[in-house]
Amino acid sequence: MSKVRVLVGTKKGAFILTADGKRQNWEVSGPFFAGWEIYHVIGSPADPNRLYASQTSGWFGQIIQRSDDGGKTWETPGGEKLPKPGEFPAGASNKFVYDTSPETGKPLTTHQWYDDTQHPWEFKRVWHLEPSLTDPDTVYAGVEDAAIFRSTDGASSWHELAGLRGHGTGPQWQPGAGGMGLHTILLDAKNPNRMYIAISAAGAFRPADGGKPWKPINKGLRSPYLPDQDAEVGHCVHRIALHRSRPDVLFMQKHWDVMRSDNAGDQWREVSGNLPTDFGFVIDVHAHDPETIYVVPIKSDGEHYPPEGKLRVYRSRTGGNEWEPLSKGLPQQDCYVDVLRDAMCVDSFDSCGVYFGTTGGQVYASADGGDSWAPIVRDLPAVLSVEVQTLP
Amino acid sequence: MILVVLPAHLRTLARVEGDVLLEVAAPVTVRSVLDALEARYPMLRGTIRDHVTLERRPFLRFFACEQDLSLDPTDVPLPDAIASGKEPFFIIGAIAGG
Numbered sequence: 170m171s172k173v174r175v176l177v178g179t180k181k182g183a184f185i186l187t188a189d190g191k192r193q194n195w196e197v198s199g200p201f202f203a204g205w206e207i208y209h210v211i212g213s214p215a216d217p218n219r220l221y222a223s224q225t226s227g228w229f230g231q232i233i234q235r236s237d238d239g240g241k242t243w244e245t246p247g248g249e250k251l252p253k254p255g256e257f258p259a260g261a262s263n264k265f266v267y268d269t270s271p272e273t274g275k276p277l278t279t280h281q282w283y284d285d286t287q288h289p290w291e292f293k294r295v296w297h298l299e300p301s302l303t304d305p306d307t308v309y310a311g312v313e314d315a316a317i318f319r320s321t322d323g324a325s326s327w328h329e330l331a332g333l334r335g336h337g338t339g340p341q342w343q344p345g346a347g348g349m350g351l352h353t354i355l356l357d358a359k360n361p362n363r364m365y366i367a368i369s370a371a372g373a374f375r376p377a378d379g380g381k382p383w384k385p386i387n388k389g390l391r392s393p394y395l396p397d398q399d400a401e402v403g404h405c406v407h408r409i410a411l412h413r414s415r416p417d418v419l420f421m422q423k424h425w426d427v428m429r430s431d432n433a434g435d436q437w438r439e440v441s442g443n444l445p446t447d448f449g450f451v452i453d454v455h456a457h458d459p460e461t462i463y464v465v466p467i468k469s470d471g472e473h474y475p476p477e478g479k480l481r482v483y484r485s486r487t488g489g490n491e492w493e494p495l496s497k498g499l500p501q502q503d504c505y506v507d508v509l510r511d512a513m514c515v516d517s518f519d520s521c522g523v524y525f526g527t528t529g530g531q532v533y534a535s536a537d538g539g540d541s542w543a544p545i546v547r548d549l550p551a552v553l554s555v556e557v558q559t560l561p
Numbered sequence: 562m563i564l565v566v567l568p569a570h571l572r573t574l575a576r577v578e579g580d581v582l583l584e585v586a587a588p589v590t591v592r593s594v595l596d597a598l599e600a601r602y603p604m605l606r607g608t609i610r611d612h613v614t615l616e617r618r619p620f621l622r623f624f625a626c627e628q629d630l631s632l633d634p635t636d637v638p639l640p641d642a643i644a645s646g647k648e649p650f651f652i653i654g655a656i657a658g659g
Contacts, residue, residue, distance in 0.1 A: 202573075203573075204569075204570055205570065226570065227620060228568070228570070228618065228620040228621060228654045228655065229568075229570060229571060229574075229608040229609075229618065229621075229654070230607050230608050230618060231607065232574065232604075232608070245574070245603075245604040247603070261606070261612075263606070263607045263608075263612075264606075264607060264612045266612065266613055
């Protein structure tokens, strides 16, 4: 029987939750990397036993962990072997150095700071890892301060894709309250030269057609905290999602507003519809119905918890605008948790499973597309990310 | 041999239990101790000092013989008691946060 493996990153370690295809009885293993912030754990679509984890700490900086056995054992790529005599140690899996070459990096040395001055780029952590759809050794990293890196050797070494910061709008990017992180990387299954990324607070970007540098794709976004509300960049995009069968259709949870684009981000339109609030962080798409999407409305940017103390996932079966609350099995009173941007995912069983984690340490699962929910675990540290693998 | 005391999280990362003994050629300095530590445990590179600038990470301190050496030049020889292994070289994580 098929199995499911849920990968959970928390403020104090990683956890792996496993079940069979019924998704009723769960085994919990962990904590892995106890005491460290685990921003993201994710499996390779090309090799489900290959996992990557972003392990980070305000004291000790960034670590990248890799597993080749589905999370049973882990290693720091490149750091596991002792150097030969006279050889400098490798240990470069956590070395994220911005490209400052004259060709690409020189004009990119500053971005906008909170006080409107320019501030140098400073690496802080990896927010998000996105493995290649076809090669288990190729993986992308979205980092704070915002940039995208790529490894083609299983995360042993990293190189910045400097064209993103190099296209010219970098000095107008600015940090959101949580920092200036590149948090979303979506790979196009039909076009290996295309991907989408999103940054708080800069917006969404994709490589221009024909192999040209990256370009902003933010037309249609409006943000009242910007002096020019429909500026080309500066929008606090919280998350973007797509269905692999239809990579030109994008759904976005912005700081405020749920948005949709039908032309690869060239133009966006609002689809918040009847949501009780359109602030939130997560958004995801049903595994088999590309018009069914999920969000978790959060009261406001000043009050990061569900409206009325009721934790509800909202589902639209029409690609937005018409939303229905899903609350069966979720707490409907006195609930004041948040659901962070990387903390929702879907599996690919025939009856699509939906998962999300909260800052209160709960991981909820639905095995019926969101109709009903049950907690897998209730008392983990604050959940930063949730990913799922559907295994044969 | 030089005795190095690591914070718990770095012991876990380096997969060591207890303190670390290192062979360090004279002159024994903060830099030479860290060079030897990172050569023996490459996974610690970048966790104590920056990969490129080699500057100490802000929330770490270096103590030895009841002195805070964190702000001293890293090429100054460490006290004889450290160089002889009688006293440990401490790498300490700040208590702030947690």
